[in-house]
Amino acid sequence: MTDKIEGYLEVGHNEKNEIIINLPQDMTGHIVFSPNQARHLAQSLNSRAAEVERLIREQENYNRRKAAEAIPVDRSAQTMTDGSPVTPDHREINPATGMQKGYVILSAEERAKGFVRPVRRSYRHIGAQGPKYPLRDLTDEEKSQYVNSGYAKLEVYPENESPMTGRFWSQQELDNIGKGCGIVTTMGVALSETWARDNKFYSGTFCANCRRHYPVEEFVWWGTDETLGS
Numbered sequence: 001m002t003d004k005i006e007g008y009l010e011v012g013h014n015e016k017n018e019i020i021i022n023l024p025q026d027m028t029g030h031i032v033f034s035p036n037q038a039r040h041l042a043q044s045l046n047s048r049a050a051e052v053e054r055l056i057r058e059q060e061n062y063n064r065r066k067a068a069e070a071i072p073v074d075r076s077a078q079t080m081t082d083g084s085p086v087t088p089d090h091r092e093i094n095p096a097t098g099m100q101k102g103y104v105i106l107s108a109e110e111r112a113k114g115f116v117r118p119v120r121r122s123y124r125h126i127g128a129q130g131p132k133y134p135l136r137d138l139t140d141e142e143k144s145q146y147v148n149s150g151y152a153k154l155e156v157y158p159e160n161e162s163p164m165t166g167r168f169w170s171q172q173e174l175d176n177i178g179k180g181c182g183i184v185t186t187m188g189v190a191l192s193e194t195w196a197r198d199n200k201f202y203s204g205t206f207c208a209n210c211r212r213h214y215p216v217e218e219f220v221w222w223g224t225d226e227t228l229g230s
Contacts, residue, residue: 008024009021009022009023009024010022014032017035018032018033018034019032019033019034019035019037019038020032021033061118064114064115065114065115065116065117067114068113068114068115068116068197069116071113071114073106073110073113073197073198073201074106074110075106075198075201077106077107077109077110078104078105078106078107079104079105079106079107079108080102080103080104080105081102081103081104081105081188081190081191082102083108086104087101087102089101090102090103090104097211098206098210098211098212098213099206099211100206100213103191105190105191105193105194106193106194106197106198106201108190110197111190111193111194111196111197113197114197115193115196115197116196116197116198116199117195117196117199118196119189119192119193119195119196120192120195120196120221120222121186121187121188121189121192122184122185122186122187122221122222123184123185123187123205123219123220123221123222123228124180124182124183124184124185124219124220124221124222125180125181125182125183125185125207125209125210125214125218125219126178126180126182126218126219126220127176127177127178127179127180127181127218128173128176128177128178128179128180128215128217128218129177129178129217129218129227130174130177130178131153131155131167131169132155133155133156133157133158133166134155134156135153135154135155135156135169136153136154136156137153137154138151138152138153138154138168142154146168149168149170150170150171150172151168151169151170152169152170152171152174153168153169153174154166154167154168154169155167155168155169180207180214180218180219181207181209181210183207183208183209183210184222185205185206185207185208185209186208187205195228199229199230200229202216202228202229203215203216203229204216205219205228207219216228216229217229
């Protein structure tokens, strides 16, 4: 961050124990403060400087994100996390750990094109999210039509969700709402950068505590309420 203001302020004190600020060369005069006034001014300046620097960082991050969004993601540019080619058997589960044999990432070259989301390494397992809209019991016709489905309730969507009219929920799905373990999982940098380059690249992820993979909707980025993939 470059300081665009040339010159500097000279600060001293006088025989009256007042704080003196001499103005830059292109200005004239000086400003006199009591010690309390000077201390308050310093605190105010530090606070305002921090706020302005935060705004500058946010704008810079926004500009980088928009530039990255303008470059289409090449999802064919894939490797395994160790840089080797993708293998057909990478989804095989290790019974001892619950993890896959390997995990696919976007190549280093693809990730270098920029990120559409922040690079974040940790996420928390909160469990399945519940309905957004009111539930109702199934009608007799629906019970007959879906007799072997296990459906217990229908979530009725509002008109603005058209042409979708609703979603059926099983009792097991309803019972599992919010039943995540709450533990935080941390992943490697290449995986994190893949999420940041293409936030829709993965449909599921791994919980280190449960030792299982779950849909991304069951996790939020650590320290936020932002769902993975959003």
